[in-house]
Amino acid sequence: MSTDITPSNTQEVVPTTSNSIPSRGKISRRKMFALAGTGTFVLVAGGGVWRAADQGVFSTGQGPAYEPWDDWRATTKGPLNLVRAAILAANPHNSQPWLFHVTQTQINLFADNRRNLGAVDPFLIEMHIGLGCALENLLQAATANGYTPQVVLAPDVSDETLVARIELTPGNAPVSVLYNMIPLRHTNRYPYDTTRPVTTMTLNALSALNDDPDVRVLWFANAEQRKSVGNLLVAAANAFVADKVQDVVDTDTWWRGNWQDIQQHRDGITLDAAGLPELTRILGKMLPSVSIEQQDSSFLQNTADQVKTAGAFGLLAIRNKQDRTQQVRAGRLWERMHLWATKETLAMQPLNQATERASREIVLGISPHFGDALHTLVGDTAWQTILTFRLGYSTHEGLRSPRRAVNDVVTS
Ligand SMILES: Cc1cc2nc3c(=O)[nH]c(=O)nc-3n(C[C@H](O)[C@H](O)[C@H](O)COP(=O)(O)O)c2cc1C
Numbered sequence: 571m572s573t574d575i576t577p578s579n580t581q582e583v584v585p586t587t588s589n590s591i592p593s594r595g596k597i598s599r600r601k602m603f604a605l606a607g608t609g610t611f612v613l614v615a616g617g618g619v620w621r622a623a624d625q626g627v628f629s630t631g632q633g634p635a636y637e638p639w640d641d642w643r644a645t646t647k648g649p650l651n652l653v654r655a656a657i658l659a660a661n662p663h664n665s666q667p668w669l670f671h672v673t674q675t676q677i678n679l680f681a682d683n684r685r686n687l688g689a690v691d692p693f694l695i696e697m698h699i700g701l702g703c704a705l706e707n708l709l710q711a712a713t714a715n716g717y718t719p720q721v722v723l724a725p726d727v728s729d730e731t732l733v734a735r736i737e738l739t740p741g742n743a744p745v746s747v748l749y750n751m752i753p754l755r756h757t758n759r760y761p762y763d764t765t766r767p768v769t770t771m772t773l774n775a776l777s778a779l780n781d782d783p784d785v786r787v788l789w790f791a792n793a794e795q796r797k798s799v800g801n802l803l804v805a806a807a808n809a810f811v812a813d814k815v816q817d818v819v820d821t822d823t824w825w826r827g828n829w830q831d832i833q834q835h836r837d838g839i840t841l842d843a844a845g846l847p848e849l850t851r852i853l854g855k856m857l858p859s860v861s862i863e864q865q866d867s868s869f870l871q872n873t874a875d876q877v878k879t880a881g882a883f884g885l886l887a888i889r890n891k892q893d894r895t896q897q898v899r900a901g902r903l904w905e906r907m908h909l910w911a912t913k914e915t916l917a918m919q920p921l922n923q924a925t926e927r928a929s930r931e932i933v934l935g936i937s938p939h940f941g942d943a944l945h946t947l948v949g950d951t952a953w954q955t956i957l958t959f960r961l962g963y964s965t966h967e968g969l970r971s972p973r974r975a976v977n978d979v980v981t982s
Contacts, residue, residue, distance in 0.1 A: 656707045659700070687823075717738040721737075836975070
């Protein structure tokens with residue numbers, strides 16, 4: 571068990587109560603999964619059709635909240651184009667925990683600590699992985715926009731929120747094929763095709779994207795390994811659900827349960843991106859909430875199904891879980907792998923409950939059950955897990971999640 575992160579030596583945070591990130595009402599994130607489990611049907615007539623329109627049933631992936639996916643390759647030149655690419659990156663709970671200060675020759679990437687996940691990510695590890703994802707997109711776009719970027723991570727010891735400084739000079743390096751994948755990459759939570767295995771060659775190609783000596787990717791691809799990792803992730807989901815602080819308060823802060831919320835806040839987790847069958851997704855938008863107990867049991871069922879259809883599992887480990895720059899560099903690798911996977915029509919989904927539970931165990935001072943299990947999984951005390959995920963060939967394309975506008979994330 572790692573003991574190098576403790577609440578006393580690491581800043582602990584609570585979810586913000588700022589107006590921009592409201593605590594949500596009574597509809598929970600896992601309403602979506604409850605619907606999958608209960609087989610609910612409604613008569614769609616009259617007011618039902620009105621509610622369907624009101625809830626965006628006919629406008630999936632449309633409206634201002636989704637425009638950044640279409641506008642990302644602006645016709646005007648300049649450094650803001652790099653931010654347009656950065657904000658499409660993967661990030662925890664779609665909290666979009668970033669701010670950018672942009673000049674003609676430099677971009678500073680800041681952590682927006684107000685956009686934290688509370689008890690889900692008490693040490694801001696996931697936040698910094700997400701910032702690394704944004705940095706990777708930004709750098710892919712820098713080359714494509716005719717710059718040679720030079721990056722310094724954590725350039726100012728007096729400002730912990732300054733994650734990276736990117737100096738931009740003119741350049742003409744070839745554009746990576748990964749750049750074009752930026753608007754096509756989406757976290758895919760649908761079931762994966764169990765008849766189509768992920769080959770060793772594919773896993774090796776993903777591993778080859780890693781050029782960082784402080785980051786490691788490990789694979790769990792054979793049937794026995796998949797079963798064992800799958801069981802661990804399901805057990806972690808159970809522990810997550812049993813912990814009401816982690817389960818309800820924090821996670822629900824980021825749930826955008828209706829169309830108006832999505833268009834207003836342009837962040838968070840949505841029903842559309844949940845990987846549900848079409849009918850369930852439509853009904854989920856139209857129906858009122860179900861009980862917390864139903865939500866919990868169906869969430870667990872959904873996790874079990876996702877785990878069951880994984881073609882392989884992987885994990886990202888770093889040498890020192892506390893090291894911010896290593897967290898950011900791991901995030902860069904996650905995004906790069908996901909962009910490459912998108913090119914190969916390979917679906918990916920982080921399933922990070924085990925590491926979230928490991929952090930929570932430290933905060934609560936309880937037995938490090940998941941912390942120990944993750945160490946056993948890695949099998950080398952020199953490495954510490956920060957992200958677990960599944961991959962495979964999906965039965966459906968992953969759908970877009972909302973994004974805030976560039977103007978909302980650029981500071982003066
Ligand atoms: C550090 C990190 C942890 C994540 N953990 C989970 C997870 O446990 N389950 C999940 O379904 N998605 C997880 N995600 C995916 C995010 O929810 C997703 O990136 C975000 O909602 C934006 O959606 P997009 O990736 O489709 O653009 C994680 C992403 C990151 C970067």
